[in-house]
Amino acid sequence: MASTQPSVSTLSAGYASLRAKRSHRAKKLITYVLLTIFGLFFAFPLFWTLSSSLQTWQELRSYTPRLWPEVPQWSNYADVLRLVPFARWMINSFTIVLINIPGTIFTATMTAYAFARFNFFGKNVWFVLLLSTMMIPAIVTIIPQYLLFFNLKLIDTYVPLTIGAWLGGGAFMIFLLRQFIMSIPRDLDEAATIDGAGPFRILWSVLVPLMKPALTTVAILQFLTDWNDFFGPFIYLNTMARYTAAVGLRTFQHMALETTDPRDHLLMAGAAIMTIPVLVLFAAAQRYFVSGVVLTGLKV
Amino acid sequence: MLPWLLGFFGLFIGPSLYSFYLSFTKYDVLSPPEFIGLRNYVHMFTGDDLFWPSLGRTAYYTLLSVPLSVVGSMFLAILLNSKLRGVTIYRTLFFMPSLVPLVASVLLFKWLLNSDFGIVNQALRGMGMERPPGWFSDSQWAIPSLVLLRLWGAIGGTQMIIFLAGLQNVPQELYDAAAIDGANSWQSTRHVTIPMLTPTIFFNTVLGIIGAMQTFAAAFVATEGGPGFATWFFALHIWKHAFDYFNMGYGAALAWVLAVIIVILTLIQIRLSKRLVFYYGE
Structure with a gap:
């Protein structure tokens, strides 16, 4: 055994x-x-x-659907641009994005710098207030904001859609940049102070060059927010020529056109046109799409 | 700092206080606000036929979409965390739908799930189902359709990335210890991975509920709250009163009710988290 x-x-x-x-x-x-x-x-x-x-509407509505069109109808895309002012709407969306990105970068950086590097009265209280703005639903503030812009005669302009970006750019962006600045050693600031640099010099010539990855992330998040936003443009814009792509695409569903044929193929072309810029950006700067998670040092 | 302070007071604190005041008034924008005490709040509970239904539908959507999307994201992240070849390709693929702008994805799902000509129902009929669901055009199926849309657009996105970051923080020694104790992979997932992920689950659930309770665009673009008010979420109810009927006072009162509900739900979750969330090393 x-x-x-x-x-x-x-x-x-x-x-x-x-x-x-x-x-x-x-x-x-x-x-x-x-x-x-x-x-x-x-x-x-x-x-x-x-x-x-890329299909014809007859192909799409047959009882033997095809996975891929017999002959790809690239002309559908031209039809979208011809039947509705889609190009205009895309330009409008881009305009808002291009106004907002520098606004957020500029004002959120300065606010984040103040929170990260200076002691001022009630700093912690302010910081908690900042974070609490992320929790309170936007719907509470949208009614009085609308009334404010209404009284200032700014409805149907881009001011309501862009002013926020120039006034801090939102709590999340500030928080993200503050976390990033805090990770930069203070020695660098101190060395610059000894060389006689003031706080603004330090920010723009010492910190900002080091903050490029964080600022790229902020720019991309701002782009995605504005490109996707539906509610803001929907309530603030009335004139069709001023619509953004998101609001325009929704309107396209029910708009009276010169043709009454089913327009599912055209709506899909519109959806594709609206998605392309995001995909291009993603292909060019993939890693910044996820780095927001890492940069905030989210305790997970 | 100064621009933010301006924004903070001009666009947040000021409007919040003003909307609180408005909630006690009758205000149609054209004539000045008229103070009516608690009448808006009383009306909500006694005279507004859509108040409770819209709250109920919002709750139903939240209860269906948040757990499914949090569990879905966690499941995908655990799959992607296995160190297999080609995993990054799958990760990119899972992430792509979250890049599609919401309005575009709503139109896409309306078309995919079109009851007559949508490819999904064509396929279901092809497989022998005689009467496939009417999806967005059926009041029973409209909310589940929105949930499906939400799952497609969200579970592979940021939420999944947060779970992946969480998984990377689980110390390898815990898995080694579990393996020595003879745990199989299901057991180590159940007793190591999931407890270690509870802070992430908590974070995603809190944010998920805050977002789901405010859902507007998806329901509005897909069905405008229909069919037959089936997707008449609370945010649509607020919008209708404030921006379509221009009852700013009543709209503000409804908005405050939603805010209070969201804050209470968040506080309850924070309270519960003290018992359910496990922080390693504390």
């Missing part, structure tokens, strides 16, 4: 490692299968937008 024991245990150890290897392989396979199922769930609607935007 005693002599057989080692061999049994060796055998069972070998069997266990074999089993472990096999279960490892099975686990890998299951993971890939699940990843692929989810991949299809995410990818198919994207693919279908593109495919639908």
Whole structure:
């Protein structure tokens, strides 16, 4: 008995490692299968937008649908631009984005700098107040803001949609930049002070050059916020020529056009046109899309 | 600092206080606000037929979408955290839908789920289902359709990235210890990964609820609150009174009710988190 024991245990150890290897392989396979199922769930609607935007409406409404058009109808895109002022709307969206990005960068950086580097009366209270603005629903402030702009005769202009960016740019941006500035060693500030630099010199010539990744993230977040925003432009803008792409695309669903044919293919082309700038930006600056999470040092 | 202070008072504190005052008035923008005491609040509970339904629908949507999206994001993050080849390609693929602007994704889902010609129902019919769901055009299915849209657009986005960051903070030694104790992979997920992720789950749930309670654009663009008020969320109710009927006083009162509900829900969650959330090393 005693002599057989080692061999049994060796055998069972070998069997266990074999089993472990096999279960490892099975686990890998299951993971890939699940990843692929989810991949299809995410990818198919994207693919279908593109495919639908290139079909004729007759093709789309047949009872034997095609996954890909027989002849891709690139003219659908031209039709969208011809039938509705989509180009105008895209330019309007870009205009708002281009006004807001420097605003946020400039004012959020200064506010973040004050929170990160200076002691002033009630600083902690102010900071808590800043963070609390992230929690209070925007809907509470939108009514009085609307009335304010209404009384200033600024409805149907871009002022209500851009002033926020020039007045701090929102709590999240300030918080993100403050976290980043706090991670920069103070020695650099002190060295610059010894060289005779004032606080603004320090900010613009010492800190800002080091803050490029954080500022890029802020710019991208601002772009995404404005590009996606529906509620703001929807309540503040009345004239169709001033619409943004988001509001315009929604209106396109029900607008009276010169044709009464089904327009699903055109709506999909519009959706694609509106998505392209975001995808281009993502391709160019992928890592900054996720770095907001890392930069805030979110305690997770 | 100064610009932010201006913005803080001009666009946040001032308007908040003013909206609180407005909630006790009758104000149609054209004539000055008229103080009417608590009448707006009384009307809400006694004379507004859509107050409770809109609150109920918002709650239903929140209860359905938030847990599914938090669990979904966590599940995807755990899948992606396995160190397999090609995982970054999947990560990019999962992230892409969150880049699609909301209005574009709403139109896309309306088309995908079109009851007659949508590819989903064509496929369901092809598989032998005689009467597939009417999705956005059916009052029973309209909210689930919005949830589906939300899951597609959100679970692979920032929320998943936050979970991935959370997973990277789980110390390897905990898994090693679990393996020595003979834990299989399900057990180590259940007893190591999930407890270690509770702070992330908490964070995503709190933000998810705050967002879901305020849902406006998706429901408005998809169905304008229909069919038959089936997606008449509370935010639509506020918008209708404030910006369509120009009952600014009543709209402000409704907005304050929503704000108070959201703050109470958040405080309850913070209270619960003391018992349910596990902070490693404390």
